[in-house]
Amino acid sequence: MTGSPAFLSESESAALVDDDLAFAAAREAFLATATGSTFPVVIGQSLPHNRFTLKSGAAGDLVGVKIGSFWPGNVDLPRHSSTIVLLDPATGRLRAVVEAAAANAYRTAAADALAVDALARKDSRTLTVIGTGHQALHEVRAVSRVRPIDRVLVVGRRADAARAFAAQVTAATGLPAEPVDARTGVAAADVLVTATTAREALFDANWVTAGTHISAMGADGPGKQELPVALYDRASLFCDIPEQSQAIGEFQHARSLPVALGAVLAGDADGRTSPEDVTVFDSSGFALQDLTLAAALLRRRAASHGDSE
Amino acid sequence: MTGSPAFLSESESAALVDDDLAFAAAREAFLATATGSTFPVVIGQSLPHNRFTLKSGAAGDLVGVKIGSFWPGNVDLPRHSSTIVLLDPATGRLRAVVEAAAANAYRTAAADALAVDALARKDSRTLTVIGTGHQALHEVRAVSRVRPIDRVLVVGRRADAARAFAAQVTAATGLPAEPVDARTGVAAADVLVTATTAREALFDANWVTAGTHISAMGADGPGKQELPVALYDRASLFCDIPEQSQAIGEFQHARSLPVALGAVLAGDADGRTSPEDVTVFDSSGFALQDLTLAAALLRRRAASHGDSE
Missing domain, CATH: 3.40.50.720 (NAD(P)-binding Rossmann-like Domain)
Structure with a gap:
């Protein structure tokens, strides 16, 4: 991959996701557990009422992290948010950021x-x-x-x-x-x-x-x-x-x-x-679920735009 | 903060950073160690030759993570990369993504x-x-x-x-x-x-x-x-x-x-x-260095655009 990092907003990923996409991504993630790596989970407990979690890992051409948040005081917004960051496996540089609260x-x-x-x-x-x-x-x-x-x-x-x-x-x-x-x-x-x-x-x-x-x-x-x-x-x-x-x-x-x-x-x-x-x-x-989900969402957007990622 | 997440590309952050900005951000970060939180560091060792690290934490109105990468095989690109992700402290949603390899x-x-x-x-x-x-x-x-x-x-x-x-x-x-x-x-x-x-x-x-x-x-x-x-x-x-x-x-x-x-x-x-x-x-x-750096870069861009973040 070359060029600028991709960004998929919450509204875009919410419109792109469906059960078929999620099921195929989950299958890919579970099959990858045999050979992929899941790094230790970070649970940021020290925020007074809110929770911040990091799930990261690598498998195949995917490496990255899901930043999860649970802000129980949210009223007009969902309490859970999710941001998935993918790195380019060839260079380690930022490849894509996918907001995925609904998709999560x-x-x-x-x-x-x-x-x-x-x-x-x-x-x-x-x-x-x-x-x-x-x-x-x-x-x-x-x-x-x-x-x-x-x-x-x-x-x-x-x-x-x-x-x-x-x-x-x-x-x-x-x-x-x-x-x-x-x-x-x-x-x-x-x-x-x-x-x-x-x-x-x-x-x-x-x-x-x-x-x-x-x-x-x-x-x-x-x-x-x-x-x-x-x-x-x-x-x-x-x-x-x-x-x-x-x-x-x-x-x-x-x-x-x-x-x-x-x-x-x-x-x-x-x-x-x-x-x-x-x-x-x-x-x-586990992180591979998030990484395969983000990659599937990016592929679907690319397909819907008639171009390749 | 409201609206879409901010994105600061590598070329933008490299152009905005200087020693003054970095020194002030570092001072802010070290002073925040007394009251802020630094979550456990993740070191993804299992990639064959590459290293992936996560440093996350929270202090004041900052919460987020720095994704560091060290890809020793990079030839035309720097071997170290850095991506800083800030969440909105009020909602837990994505606030900003700052590429910061040079700034790091x-x-x-x-x-x-x-x-x-x-x-x-x-x-x-x-x-x-x-x-x-x-x-x-x-x-x-x-x-x-x-x-x-x-x-x-x-x-x-x-x-x-x-x-x-x-x-x-x-x-x-x-x-x-x-x-x-x-x-x-x-x-x-x-x-x-x-x-x-x-x-x-x-x-x-x-x-x-x-x-x-x-x-x-x-x-x-x-x-x-x-x-x-x-x-x-x-x-x-x-x-x-x-x-x-x-x-x-x-x-x-x-x-x-x-x-x-x-x-x-x-x-x-x-x-x-x-x-x-x-x-x-x-x-x-530690993560607070990265979070204060990202926030300082975003403030400087906002100031240079004549608007407020």
Whole structure:
């Protein structure tokens, strides 16, 4: 590459992103975990109320960093922002800056969809989601693209939020959706997705029935937890980056090393081995997801402009 | 701040930067070390030959990251690059991207000048520099602005490089400059600057005479070393960020905790206490230097455009 760095604004990347692009980028990222590098995550905790994170890495012709921010006091703007910076692998100079707050939600949901596609039973029809926020809606949409989901059960701490979220799900996907209590939702789930900021288990391990796939999307920092530890003794554990998942993800609380989803996708490790298995995927998020997403967005813009990047 | 992120290209920042701007930004950064935050440094070692570093932090209304790269195979381009990303402190969204490869050399030299200004004897006249690279010339220029330097001694591993560098010094500063052996250079120095990528001590501690100030500018990673450990028992030790200097800087090899230069500048700690003191400053480099530099460059561009940022 030569010339000036590319810049993709938030409005541009939000208009370019979709589930297909995000799913393909996620697949590329997970397959790259075998050979690529993920550098240590920086979590800037010392800002009084705000959180600043850096996830960086390199794989193939990609090297760069995602700067994530969570400013909980934002009122008119989203609380999460994301800026992805790519360097030119040939020279180390700035190649591109991609604002990707909206695209980041697609990226995270795409990892979930990829895990569900690799690990959930093919006949999964009931999707239960715990959490009623912005990300949860992305999860429902992405998961329902890879399995024949025909109903969505919603578990929320507040009944009004759960009802409103169920209505959103139906509006966005056409699927019937209803609020249920946690025990009902967990027991009925073929696929169970948690998308919360919880710091303790959201349900009892005994409620989980054989054959369920569980994706924990929320635990991405020390102290966070969505799943009951008792679940791990009867489940097969999968994640994005095993070391990171044990350091800052859900499997902070696990005794055994989880299997990298990338290894399953590459055919180097087993995924689900029977319809009775309980499979658990923990997404702590890793830089290669962001780098492949940014590159895919830049390629799509170049294609839409009829030129090459 | 509102509106689109600002972008300052390499050519723009190279044209805007000068020693005054860099010195003022460095002073601001060192004073901010008392209250600001410096997040853990990321060193991406796993690229086969290239190095990728992230230095991030927050202070006052600045929060962001410097992405540094060292691509030793670059032939037509500088081997070091630097991209500084600032977030909007009110919203966490992208505020500005500043390419700053050329400016980075001013930034590093400005830290040295600040240390010399705070710690070296007022009557320092002989400057010895060990190292003959690009950064070394910046060091000579910056240091000679804060002390009445009237001759420059150059120590290099290769005689031809040392002669060529001495000629460069004279061309750039008008000062007489000559190559000397390490022992002569160290013994004659009022101010001694090391700017190398050495991995072992460059000179013998016994060669250092009373009253000398030493700035070690090169050690910025595990295993790097420029100074003899024996020096530390007879010298007063100063640095930018004590924890970082002990982790990745020169004082990896020191037994006692060095004093933060920011505390000296703020009047909260002693600097040089007599003309006989040997003072040592280690610069490992910290994010607030980059953030204040980027902000100063953006202010200067705004001022030159007659508008406010």
